[in-house]
Amino acid sequence: MTNVEKRLKESKSQFVEKIADNMHAFGVSETIGRVLGIIYMNREPMTLDQLSEATGMSKMRMSQVVREMIELNIAKKVFRKGVRKDLIQVEDDYYQTFISLFTSNWQRAVTKSRSFERKLQKDLETIELDDSLSKEVIEEKKELDWETKEWSDYYDWINRLIEFFESGEIFEHVPINERGNKNDK
Amino acid sequence: MTNVEKRLKESKSQFVEKIADNMHAFGVSETIGRVLGIIYMNREPMTLDQLSEATGMSKMRMSQVVREMIELNIAKKVFRKGVRKDLIQVEDDYYQTFISLFTSNWQRAVTKSRSFERKLQKDLETIELDDSLSKEVIEEKKELDWETKEWSDYYDWINRLIEFFESGEIFEHVPINERGNKNDK
DNA sequence: AACTTCGTAAAATATATACTTTATAAAGTT
DNA sequence: AACTTTATAAAGTATATATTTTACGAAGTT
Numbered sequence A, B: 001m002t003n004v005e006k007r008l009k010e011s012k013s014q015f016v017e018k019i020a021d022n023m024h025a026f027g028v029s030e031t032i033g034r035v036l037g038i039i040y041m042n043r044e045p046m047t048l049d050q051l052s053e054a055t056g057m058s059k060m061r062m063s064q065v066v067r068e069m070i071e072l073n074i075a076k077k078v079f080r081k082g083v084r085k086d087l088i089q090v091e092d093d094y095y096q097t098f099i100s101l102f103t104s105n106w107q108r109a110v111t112k113s114r115s116f117e118r119k120l121q122k123d124l125e126t127i128e129l130d131d132s133l134s135k136e137v138i139e140e141k142k143e144l145d146w147e148t149k150e151w152s153d154y155y156d157w158i159n160r161l162i163e164f165f166e167s168g169e170i171f172e173h174v175p176i177n178e179r180g181n182k183n184d185k
Numbered sequence C: 001a002a003c004t005t006c007g008t009a010a011a012a013t014a015t016a017t018a019c020t021t022t023a024t025a026a027a028g029t030t
Numbered sequence D: 001a002a003c004t005t006t007a008t009a010a011a012g013t014a015t016a017t018a019t020t021t022t023a024c025g026a027a028g029t030t
Helices: A003-025 A030-042 A048-055 A059-071 A094-125 A135-166 B003-025 B030-042 B048-055 B059-071 B094-125 B135-166
Strands: A075-078 A087-090 B075-078 B087-090
Touching (some): A030 A048, A030 A059, A030 A087, A048 A059, A059 A075, A094 A135, A094 B003, A135 B003, A135 B094, B003 B030, B030 B048, B030 B059, B030 B087, B059 B075
Antiparallel strands (some): A075 A087
16 A cells, blocks of 8 residues: 555544544534444445444444434435345435434424423413412412423424424525535536 | 422422423533523522532532533523622523524534644645556545535534524524513413 | 631542443345 | 344443542632
């Protein structure tokens, strides 16, 4: 391997580390970022064995990580005729990866919260107010009712925010700085 | 304490747990969310001692947590005449909290990345291409140059996204579902 | 100046998260 | 049917993150 080749390889691996680091900052495990970076730089889908080889981690761990990535919508399994092993392909658009990472996270939070919300609201509804209660207590009840509604609106907003990102509308208002296509450099 | 009062208190504490849980899902420690919830529900700024009492955690931990919250822009120390202890107040707007949480996180990632980006770009610039190199190697060098620029654009986009959120412009496109003011319920 | 009160740094401990090993089921091959 | 290959579940181990304990300096009080 020539000196230039060595240096390019080194730069490439630094780039992968940068992707890993970036994604880690955005709340997923560093390994997820590293695997994404490795497949991205490879330009071709990869198998669990190849990933295991490339990361130095166990195949089992790769299996776990890939599953997480699929849940996050930043990877998918692809089929190729004659190949028995799973081939994993990743999202190759930085912006889309960013969006998937956050919206799937937000979505999970919304879903989780909804059922709790209903439960709390039901609880509050069954609390009967009568004249024997002090002004302060009645006031507090009202505040809690109000907070619950407010919280519900908040989650509604997050839902609309998710849609705003996933539909791509965000790019109309925060446009990508176009630099031409990868293939006409 | 009457039965109603007990149940209200229970609902209130559940609400705090919900805030904690929600914020945990958004990448900060559960304790940060709990502290925010506690101060929020208290409607008044609180001291480290009060927080320690309310959470059952050490005062030292409260000190650490509050500092993190201040860095995240979701809390601040307020001064009150005659009070020596620090009084901690929190952001009381759900939407603003959401925004601060994410933008400060994104901002940190951008800052961290910028210096690395420059370093990598410099490295790549010093790699000289000459005719002895294969077509593949030259192609690979070009791809890396392209990726570096692409990555730089991506961070630029995140910066503009941060501004889009922090300026409040986001609310023009994903409006809050108005329900009137807290004080006219 | 000696004495408190308060906040936080540094080191030690506990808990949660990331990762590996071992074991097993499903599908493909002989 | 016996034998491989592949993926993943369950349980155990290691590493990272959250939290407490101990200690100390800065500012206020007597």
